[in-house]
Amino acid sequence: MKDLFAKIYKDKGPLGKWASQAEGYFVFPKLEGEISNRMTFQGKDVITWSINDYLGLANHPEVRKVDGEAGVKYGSAYPMGARMMSGHTDLHEQLQNELAAFVNKEAAYLLNFGYQGMVSTIDALVAKDDIIVYDVDAHACIIDGVRLHMGKRFTYKHNDIESLEKNLERATKMAEQTGGGILVISEGVFGMRGEQGRLKEIVELKKKFNFRFFVDDAHGFGTLGATGAGTGEEQGVQDEIDVYFATFAKSMASTGAFIAADQEIIDYLKYNLRSQMFAKSLQMQLVVGALKRLDMLRTMPELKKNLWTIVNALQSGLKDRGFDIGTTQSCVTPVYLKGSIPEAMALVRDLRENHGIFCSIVVYPVIPKGLILLRMIPTATHTLEDVKETLDAFDAIRERLVNGTYKRMSAALIAAMGE
Numbered sequence: 001m002k003d004l005f006a007k008i009y010k011d012k013g014p015l016g017k018w019a020s021q022a023e024g025y026f027v028f029p030k031l032e033g034e035i036s037n038r039m040t041f042q043g044k045d046v047i048t049w050s051i052n053d054y055l056g057l058a059n060h061p062e063v064r065k066v067d068g069e070a071g072v073k074y075g076s077a078y079p080m081g082a083r084m085m086s087g088h089t090d091l092h093e094q095l096q097n098e099l100a101a102f103v104n105k106e107a108a109y110l111l112n113f114g115y116q117g118m119v120s121t122i123d124a125l126v127a128k129d130d131i132i133v134y135d136v137d138a139h140a141c142i143i144d145g146v147r148l149h150m151g152k153r154f155t156y157k158h159n160d161i162e163s164l165e166k167n168l169e170r171a172t173k174m175a176e177q178t179g180g181g182i183l184v185i186s187e188g189v190f191g192m193r194g195e196q197g198r199l200k201e202i203v204e205l206k207k208k209f210n211f212r213f214f215v216d217d218a219h220g221f222g223t224l225g226a227t228g229a230g231t232g233e234e235q236g237v238q239d240e241i242d243v244y245f246a247t248f249a250k251s252m253a254s255t256g257a258f259i260a261a262d263q264e265i266i267d268y269l270k271y272n273l274r275s276q277m278f279a280k281s282l283q284m285q286l287v288v289g290a291l292k293r294l295d296m297l298r299t300m301p302e303l304k305k306n307l308w309t310i311v312n313a314l315q316s317g318l319k320d321r322g323f324d325i326g327t328t329q330s331c332v333t334p335v336y337l338k339g340s341i342p343e344a345m346a347l348v349r350d351l352r353e354n355h356g357i358f359c360s361i362v363v364y365p366v367i368p369k370g371l372i373l374l375r376m377i378p379t380a381t382h383t384l385e386d387v388k389e390t391l392d393a394f395d396a397i398r399e400r401l402v403n404g405t406y407k408r409m410s411a412a413l414i415a416a417m418g419e
Contacts, residue, residue: 056380087281105260114247120275129180188217188231194328203240222251342410355393
């Protein structure tokens, strides 16, 4: 019999094997200072493109005031206990009602965390006779939720309606045999590519197939749609989304999440979501803070307007300079370059140390081998000067990548790793 830990000692995984070279700088970096367009990284001021504070609420004075007052009034413990037992309050109900109205649904229910809530919602919605059909590029929280499912599941090619239709045909035949139903899952905005899910085309398939539709709109909520109500509003199909999910961790700059649907569906979920039934209630300080943030989303359209001024300037500037930003249809701004993981490390170090630009780096296995993805998140706190400095820096790093500078710089690292 093998030692359970033998595989851990032998293989650290595709990312873990780089830990000694990467940790503390490329992964698990420490950004310091107030959350804003410019922060401090290892003692240097950097333009920060890695914070999901889309609307700039994290350090908005009105938000800080309400958060502070709520902390003084309630502390960080109240209410104690799970919602079903002793953790339920009028303010929890008020926030749920206001969220439901904002996203045009009958009812909503608060979740302590987005990841945890997504996993648990999927688990609660399906039984072993049901079939799940989901986008192959779905977020890890969706994949982990699907893994809990004891029945059949199919993936369809990313944003490929023909592939979805074929898999719905397979799922329909299987559901007829099992006596179950079908749940289709898509993201509103895919967080790496920035593409919107093809929600309008997906709901059109309801005319041909019998399924329910679940949308994870973490990156769309607050940034898309006329009122900021998300990707469903943007595409005019919010009413056809059966279960809508969004997190407070992006546009709301906080902790928590919610699901919204018809009243009867929410009533069922709140009695069957294991992650909420057996977990402490969302603390009051976060509930009060979320009420303030939601009010600002509703009453301060300039926040979203400022965000999109920066988004449009950054994305159009990158395209004008010949950079590949894929097919993003959202604030998420990916920049695709060709190179190895060691080259990516050299490139990002140059970007941070010599140009004062901090953005996230994504490499294999998240994206195919040979590609480097620099993922940028514009916010309402960025300036047009930030954009110009960043575009000039990207011109410089591209030149050094193409002329082999980073390959030469990374040769020693490649040799040390035996690559």
